[in-house]
Amino acid sequence: MIDLPEFNPDVFIEEACEFIKQKVDESNSNGVVLGLSGGIDSTVVACLAVKALGSHNVKAFVLPSSTTSDQDLFDADLIKTMLDIQVEYVLLDDIFEEFLSLCDIEHLPTDNMKLAQMNVKPRLRMTFLYYFASIYRSLVIGTGNKTEYYVGYFTKYGDGGVDLSPIADLYKEDVRAVAKRLGVPSSIIDKAPTAGLASNQTDESEFGLSYYYVDRIVYLYVERNMDANEISEELDLLLNDVEHIIKLIDNSQHKRLMAPVFKNNSYRN
Numbered sequence: 001m002i003d004l005p006e007f008n009p010d011v012f013i014e015e016a017c018e019f020i021k022q023k024v025d026e027s028n029s030n031g032v033v034l035g036l037s038g039g040i041d042s043t044v045v046a047c048l049a050v051k052a053l054g055s056h057n058v059k060a061f062v063l064p065s066s067t068t069s070d071q072d073l074f075d076a077d078l079i080k081t082m083l084d085i086q087v088e089y090v091l092l093d094d095i096f097e098e099f100l101s102l103c104d105i106e107h108l109p110t111d112n113m114k115l116a117q118m119n120v121k122p123r124l125r126m127t128f129l130y131y132f133a134s135i136y137r138s139l140v141i142g143t144g145n146k147t148e149y150y151v152g153y154f155t156k157y158g159d160g161g162v163d164l165s166p167i168a169d170l171y172k173e174d175v176r177a178v179a180k181r182l183g184v185p186s187s188i189i190d191k192a193p194t195a196g197l198a199s200n201q202t203d204e205s206e207f208g209l210s211y212y213y214v215d216r217i218v219y220l221y222v223e224r225n226m227d228a229n230e231i232s233e234e235l236d237l238l239l240n241d242v243e244h245i246i247k248l249i250d251n252s253q254h255k256r257l258m259a260p261v262f263k264n265n266s267y268r269n
Contacts, residue, residue: 002234004219007174009181016166017052023164024053024139031057032141033133035125035159036079036087038062038072040179040188041167042143043079047182048166049141055084059136063125065092075188082185088132092124099124122158130161139163147172147211150218151245152252160255171219172211207248209241217245 024031032049036042049058062076080087099120129140142162144154149168154160167175172193179189192202193211207214216235220226228246232239 002216002220004171004173004215005223007177009174009177012170012174012178013048013051013181016048020049020052020141020164020166024057027139027163029139030137031059031139032164033059033061033129033136033138034141034143035129036060036062036076037143038069038075038079038188039191039193040175040184041145041148041193043075043184043188044175044179044182045141045143045166046079046083046085047179047184050083050085051182057138058083058085059132059138060085060087061129061132062087062089063092063128064089065096065121071191075185075191078185078188090128092121095124096120119155119158122155123161126158126161133163141166142168144168145172145175146170147215147218149256150222150252151207151214151248152255153206153248154255156255171215173215208244209237213237213241214245217242218249221246221249 020032031053034042034045034049036046046058046060060076060080062073064073076087079085100117126140132138133140140162142159142165144159144162144165145167146169148154167178170178176189192204204210204214209217213235217231217237220231220234221228226234228239228242231237231246232242235242
């Protein structure tokens, strides 16, 4: 079985903290604001931010809804205590239901209704985070990892709407290695990752594969330029499973690009 590129968590932590500090200094900001979900990614980013800036310059917001698990809330509170950071809680259910009520227009197509509704929550969270970031004169720090970034497992202008992304070039496997080095509780490291947008939903159930394999498909396809047949053979996976992940990567390309701007050639010199 092929391994991911060699990775040094200690070097990463040092350089990521310097990156965070540099971006805050360059923007003349007071610190960072982040959404704390109770999952491993947001926990690692919170730890890095505190290490880089000090706990007093990191503001975290837990933005739960009815689909947020009790375990995630417990773990978010655990990290609040562990890092000694200011954490505020804002329940999204009322504003989410009000939004859907306002959008309840007759004769709407229903094919994509469920996905559209699920994407509202991340966009509400983004709106809350930028609201508070403006108040605190801070940057919104992203919590998405490299694997999610490439398969498009984030909401455009939702959890993808951030000012800096310290772990977006880190495979999920490497996020776990960093978490261990930072002393993140094993209950968070070993917990099944979830976006928390639906009850009993997990990332891996949506992928149809474990992160172990998704990490490697992304690596082989994006960084090694291998095709589906080669990856299927290399990882001893069904071709359909590999093609599914590659399709996610290809179809989410628009999420990773700035909005295209039409070049106006009609100006006269």
